[in-house]
Amino acid sequence: MARQSGRHSNGPRLSQEQAARQGRITQLAIARLGAQDAIAFLNGNDEKLGGRPLDLAIESVEGLRAAGQRLEDRMIP
Helix, strand or coil: CCCCCCCCCCCCCCCHHHHHHHHHHHHHHHHHHCHHHHHHHHHCCECCCCECHHHHHHHCHHHHHHHHHHHHHHHCC
16 A cells, blocks of 8 residues: 655644634744744643643634733733
C-alpha cells in the first residue's frame, strides 16, 4: 500500500468560523506573548477559564472573548 504524503488528518475539520477564531486568538497571543509563550498559553489548561484557551476560542465567540480577556489580564502587572 502506498503511503500518502502531506498533512491530512482524519479528525474533524473546523468550520470557517472556528478557523477564523483560532487564527484570531493565535495572532493575539503571539503579538502579546511571542511565539513560544503563546503556544504555552493557548495549549495549557487555564484554571480561570476552565480549559485550554485555544479550545474555548475555537468553540464559540464567547470563548474567544474570554480567552482574549484572559490574555489581556495576563499583561497587566
